[in-house]
Amino acid sequence: MGAAARGPVRVLVAEDEAHLGTLLEQFLVGRGHDVTLVRDGKAALAALRERDFDVALTDVQMPGLDGLALLAAARALPLAPEVIVVTGNGAAETQLRALRQGAYDAVAKPYRMAEIDLLVHRAAEKRAMRRALAATSVADVPVPRFVTTDAALADAVARAESAAASGAPLLLIGEPGTGKRTLARWLHAHAGRSGPFVDADPRAMPADERVARLHGRAVDAEGGPAVPSLSQLAAGGTLLLRGVETVEPRVLEQLVAAAAAPAGGHALVGTVERVAMGQEAVLRAPFGDAVVGLPPLRARPGDVTVVAEQLASRRAGAPVTLTTDARTMLEARSWPGNAAELAAVVAAAAARLAWGETELPLAAFER
Numbered sequence: 001m002g003a004a005a006r007g008p009v010r011v012l013v014a015e016d017e018a019h020l021g022t023l024l025e026q027f028l029v030g031r032g033h034d035v036t037l038v039r040d041g042k043a044a045l046a047a048l049r050e051r052d053f054d055v056a057l058t059d060v061q062m063p064g065l066d067g068l069a070l071l072a073a074a075r076a077l078p079l080a081p082e083v084i085v086v087t088g089n090g091a092a093e094t095q096l097r098a099l100r101q102g103a104y105d106a107v108a109k110p111y112r113m114a115e116i117d118l119l120v121h122r123a124a125e126k127r128a129m130r131r132a133l134a135a136t137s138v139a140d141v142p143v144p145r146f147v148t149t150d151a152a153l154a155d156a157v158a159r160a161e162s163a164a165a166s167g168a169p170l171l172l173i174g175e176p177g178t179g180k181r182t183l184a185r186w187l188h189a190h191a192g193r194s195g196p197f198v199d200a201d202p203r204a205m206p207a208d209e210r211v212a213r214l215h216g217r218a219v220d221a222e223g224g225p226a227v228p229s230l231s232q233l234a235a236g237g238t239l240l241l242r243g244v245e246t247v248e249p250r251v252l253e254q255l256v257a258a259a260a261a262p263a264g265g266h267a268l269v270g271t272v273e274r275v276a277m278g279q280e281a282v283l284r285a286p287f288g289d290a291v292v293g294l295p296p297l298r299a300r301p302g303d304v305t306v307v308a309e310q311l312a313s314r315r316a317g318a319p320v321t322l323t324t325d326a327r328t329m330l331e332a333r334s335w336p337g338n339a340a341e342l343a344a345v346v347a348a349a350a351a352r353l354a355w356g357e358t359e360l361p362l363a364a365f366e367r
Contacts, residue, residue: 008034009124010051012081014044014058014070024057027113033120041065045073045336049176049274052203053081054124055104057116060087060094065336068098072344073337075102076177082123086111100351101344146179146186147310149302156292157183163290164191164238169256169268171244171287174294176273177338181240183294184269188238195236195266203243214251231258234266244270249282256286297338301331307339311346312360316353325362 011033015021018039025037036051038044042064048056056074060067071083085098085106095106104123107115148154163170164187172180181199188197202210213230230239239259244252252270259268272283284291297304305327312320322330335341349364 008032009120010034010054011036011120012044012047012051012053012056012058013037014039014041014056014062014067015086016040016059016062024113024116028117028120031117041067041070042336044070048074048077048081054127055120056081056083057120058083058085060085060091060098068094068101068344069337069341071098071101071103072341073177075344076337076340082127084116084119084123097348100348145190146183147306148300149306150295150300153295153300160187160290160292161190164188164267164269167191167260167267168290169259169270169287171284171291172269172271172294173275173291174271174273175296175338177340178294178296179339180271180294181242182339183292184238184240184271187269188267191238191267193237193267195234195238197238197240198230198234199240199242200230200233201242203246214247214255231255231266236265238267238269241268241270243272245272245275245279245283252283253286297335297342298333304330304333304335304342307342308346308360311343312350312353315347315350318358320350320353320358320360323359323361326360326365329362329365 011028013021013024013028013035015024015037016039021037021039025035028035036047036053038047039062041058041062044056044058044062045065047053056070058067058070062070065073067085067087071085074080074083082104083102085095085103087094087098087106087108091108095108098106104126105119107119146157148157160170160172160183170187172183174180185197200213202214205213230241233239241247241255247255256268256270259266270287275283297307305322308330309319309321312322330342330345337344345365346360349360352364353360
């Protein structure tokens with residue numbers, strides 16, 4: 001089924017050229033899309049964090065936060081939109097960088113409005129398929145140890161390891177891209193569980209399936225097999241439940257109680273990106289003291305170097321270190337997209353390393 005058949009495509013347009021931005025907005029609205037227009041990168045990121053968009057259409061050259069940084073930040077969101085990047089005429093290298101960093105497509109100015117409409121529809125269709133596949137995924141891929149140079153976070157991780165080892169349900173709170181999923185996968189591996197690691201996002205599930213997965217009592221209307229509950233899928237392993245702030249408190253309490261019971265058979269790790277005013281106590285209550293806050297990268301600059309060197313080494317297949325001036329530059333940035341933005345920047349720089357080089361210099365980041 002096409003995107004149009006499911007209703008209007010929710011499109012965020014980030015364009016600092018006032019006339020062009022207005023033209024895009026009017027054209028896309030005329031094509032039946034639900035459009036939000038912003039004039040700079042920071043406003044675009046704020047909009048993405050506040051609302052669920054199917055597609056983000058962003059210019060590269062914008063004040064505050066450029067289009068590539070916005071792309072990285074968008075990809076770190078739990079319900080990431082497909083991103084179409086618009087570059088200046090002749091900026092082939094920028095288009096290639098955008099595609100390597102995960103953009104759905106990159107188009108150069110001047111472009112035809114009909115081309116943009118077609119890309120928006122196709123990007124929305126891809127996102128719908130991606131959400132359907134990612135609503136619940138099962139993975140048992142080996143993961144590296146969660147490492148931090150921040151003393152308070154290291155202490156919190158140690159407490160989380162102890163809770164995971166005992167099977168106590170755990171709540172992780174932090175902005176998108178701060179490492180909640182990485183930590184959850186490490187805790188699963190560290191606890192040595194025999195079952196799978198199930199990554200579930202109720203927000204990405206159709207309403208009828210969401211109820212079935214959470215409550216575990218779904219019977220197919222056509223007489224087919226029942227849909228297994230999340231707890232059944234995670235038997236003997238770990239259930240990562242993202243966006244627990246969207247789960248009804250009574251249902252969340254039931255899920256936590258089921259996992260904490262001796263016969264529960266699986267560990268439960270819940271995550272939340274933002275806690276609304278007055279909601280924190282309700283969210284924390286089912287988890288007791290097993291709550292860990294993960295600060296953003298801007299609050300722990302020492303971890304920027306650690307993560308960057310891990311990423312570069314993984315890409316190179318051998319240990320890679322950053323030069324002093326490269327470390328200084330990376331640690332000075334605010335990283336609104338957290339680990340996803342850092343990963344995109346490091347990947348682009350590491351791709352410029354010559355074969356056999358073991359140091360990543362500042363010059364690799366400035367090209």
